[in-house]
Amino acid sequence: MSEEGPFVAAGDDDALRWPDSADLLKHLRFWPRDGRITLGDERMVLVHVGALAALRRELIAALGVTRARAVLTRMGYVSGQRDGEYARRVRGTASYYELFSAGPQLHALEGMVSVRPLEVQFDIERGHYRGEFAWRSSAEVEAHLDSEGRAAEPVCWTLIGYASGFTTVFMGRPIVYREVACRACGARHCRIVGRPLGDGPVPPEFEFLATHPNPAPSAGGTAPAATRDDGPVLGSATGLRAAWALVERVAGSELPVLLEGEAGVGKRHLARAVHDRSRRAAGPFVVVRAGALDRPGLDDALARARGGSLLLADLDRLTPDLQDRLLHAFDAGDCDLRWLASTRLDLRRGGPVRDELVQRLGAFPIWLPPLRERREDIPLLLGRFLDQQARALGRRLGGVTEAANNALLDHDYPGNVRELWGRVARAAVLVGDDEPIDRGHLFGGDEAPPARLELAPAGILQPIGSAVDGAAPGVDDLIDALLDRRAGIEALEQALIRGAVARAGGNLAAAARLLGLTRPQLAYRFRKTDG
Numbered sequence: 001m002s003e004e005g006p007f008v009a010a011g012d013d014d015a016l017r018w019p020d021s022a023d024l025l026k027h028l029r030f031w032p033r034d035g036r037i038t039l040g041d042e043r044m045v046l047v048h049v050g051a052l053a054a055l056r057r058e059l060i061a062a063l064g065v066t067r068a069r070a071v072l073t074r075m076g077y078v079s080g081q082r083d084g085e086y087a088r089r090v091r092g093t094a095s096y097y098e099l100f101s102a103g104p105q106l107h108a109l110e111g112m113v114s115v116r117p118l119e120v121q122f123d124i125e126r127g128h129y130r131g132e133f134a135w136r137s138s139a140e141v142e143a144h145l146d147s148e149g150r151a152a153e154p155v156c157w158t159l160i161g162y163a164s165g166f167t168t169v170f171m172g173r174p175i176v177y178r179e180v181a182c183r184a185c186g187a188r189h190c191r192i193v194g195r196p197l198g199d200g201p202v203p204p205e206f207e208f209l210a211t212h213p214n215p216a217p218s219a220g221g222t223a224p225a226a227t228r229d230d231g232p233v234l235g236s237a238t239g240l241r242a243a244w245a246l247v248e249r250v251a252g253s254e255l256p257v258l259l260e261g262e263a264g265v266g267k268r269h270l271a272r273a274v275h276d277r278s279r280r281a282a283g284p285f286v287v288v289r290a291g292a293l294d295r296p297g298l299d300d301a302l303a304r305a306r307g308g309s310l311l312l313a314d315l316d317r318l319t320p321d322l323q324d325r326l327l328h329a330f331d332a333g334d335c336d337l338r339w340l341a342s343t344r345l346d347l348r349r350g351g352p353v354r355d356e357l358v359q360r361l362g363a364f365p366i367w368l369p370p371l372r373e374r375r376e377d378i379p380l381l382l383g384r385f386l387d388q389q390a391r392a393l394g395r396r397l398g399g400v401t402e403a404a405n406n407a408l409l410d411h412d413y414p415g416n417v418r419e420l421w422g423r424v425a426r427a428a429v430l431v432g433d434d435e436p437i438d439r440g441h442l443f444g445g446d447e448a449p450p451a452r453l454e455l456a457p458a459g460i461l462q463p464i465g466s467a468v469d470g471a472a473p474g475v476d477d478l479i480d481a482l483l484d485r486r487a488g489i490e491a492l493e494q495a496l497i498r499g500a501v502a503r504a505g506g507n508l509a510a511a512a513r514l515l516g517l518t519r520p521q522l523a524y525r526f527r528k529t530d531g
């Protein structure tokens with residue numbers, strides 16, 4: 001695996017420079033309308049440092065310093081691990097050092113700390129690791145000074161946990177860091193040193209590692225990135241996490257399960273997962289749409305589902321007559337099957353289904369959120385559906401363009417996962433061989449206003465697509481053309497100003513707006529141009 005061999009660099013060595021972080025940033029998304037921030041398929045939150053300070057104060061008061069430190073270290077460790085997995089997905093095919101760099105870069109991006117490498121040595125195959133880093137601007141130092149004042153011992157507990165969690169995922173064996181100098185104790189900056197957890201005593205804040213299984217070694221070099229979408233129900237690691245946890249709990253019992261949610265959210269899909277995990281998995285899984293059912297149809301379904309599970313889809317559409325028949329079947333207790341039902345309505349608020357039936361079939365309700373409330377599942381579902389289409393059509397699909405990806409992430413999906421599936425299936429047919437799927441293939445002429453904000457190069461959030469940066473379509477070409485002509489900056493500025501003033505018909509205020517300047521700024525530059 002370690003085609004690159006051991007990595008050793010120290011001091012101002014160029015090899016220790018962090019790579020460009022645009023790839024990591026690209027997946028940081030803000031959805032102000034939906035109350036969500038996502039990094040890849042992880043949901044994130046912005047937390048006040050003042051709130052962290054309050055939490056710290058409470059933890060120390062309630063648990064004492066040693067336990068509080070262990071709790072915060074553990075919390076950081078989990079974040080580091082999650083980012084380690086994210087880094088594998090984003091930089092799984094980059095060099096080992098670039099993959100490793102994602103940890104410090106994400107830590108900085110998340111506002112925790114700025115990291116400067118002092119010395120890094122690793123040999124993944126042999127399990128050798130030594131890393132020394134300087135930390136500036138630690139959010140935890142601020143939180144500690146806020147809550148406890150100046151410290152006698154280093155205080156960057158969460159940050160140490162993060163560095164350890166990330167490096168552990170990277171190396172595939174437990175690596176723990178120690179803070180050897182801390183600004184909260186008066187040092188100029190914090191300094192940390194990380195090494196493999198040896199045979200000696202485990203520091204008390206890392207005791208949880210004794211029971212923690214080792215992660216798989218890191219996928220670097222040319223290995224494919226690890227994914228978490230290979231589970232049975234896509235999204236069980238993200239937006240469907242809560243629903244999935246309930247499925248796992250209830251599947252082994254004989255309790256009826258009622259799946260609730262909008263059309264196309266995946267109720268039937270999840271019902272199948274309940275069946276597959278139940279003691280009746282070897283038996284049949286029968287699905288009937290309640291709205292299309294008559295009495296012989298119901299009796300037939302009851303007979304066919306014997307020994308397995310029966311899903312009554314759209315329970316809210318069952319006629320009163322069939323509701324009676326079902327209640328009767330329940331009371332007789334002679335149906336050897338697992339009852340599953342789905343509904344788009346909230347039946348417990350009253351409605352077309354008799355209370356007795358709701359109480360029986362609704363003994364264990366599981367609600368599935370609409371896709372627009374779990375947008376972090378969209379990339380996973382998209383990947384799965386593209387693979388399915390490529391297989392079904394026997395063609396190679398060239399992926400999706402950035403614009404298509406953005407449009408998919410912005411869309412509200414009234415038809416939920418079924419709609420996404422349909423759009424991908426249609427686009428896969430329309431797109432040419434090896435041509436990437438574009439927004440038009442997916443949405444035709446419908447354009448939804450963006451629900452999402454992106455981070456512009458200046459660090460400001462703005463509606464997606466409005467950033468005029470190096471990535472804007474055409475800008476790269478324009479820059480290339482200008483550089484080819486060796487146009488100097490001065491001449492360019494003058495040409496731009498003259499062009500804007502001409503286009504604005506000599507109106508300086510309007511020309512200034514075109515150029516993103518104030519009127520006095522433009523007037524000053526325009527005079528220089530004239531002179």
Ligand SMILES: Nc1ncnc2c1ncn2[C@@H]1O[C@H](COP(=O)(O)OP(=O)(O)OP(=O)(O)O)[C@@H](O)[C@H]1O
Pocket residue numbers: 233234235261262263264265266267268269270313314342344381384417418421
């Ligand atoms: N988590 C998921 N992973 C993969 N595919 C999914 C997932 N959820 C839904 N789908 C797919 O989306 C489509 C709609 O899902 P499903 O039929 O389960 O929805 P539903 O909620 O039962 O819809 P309805 O209310 O119309 O009966 C199906 O093709 C299904 O395979």
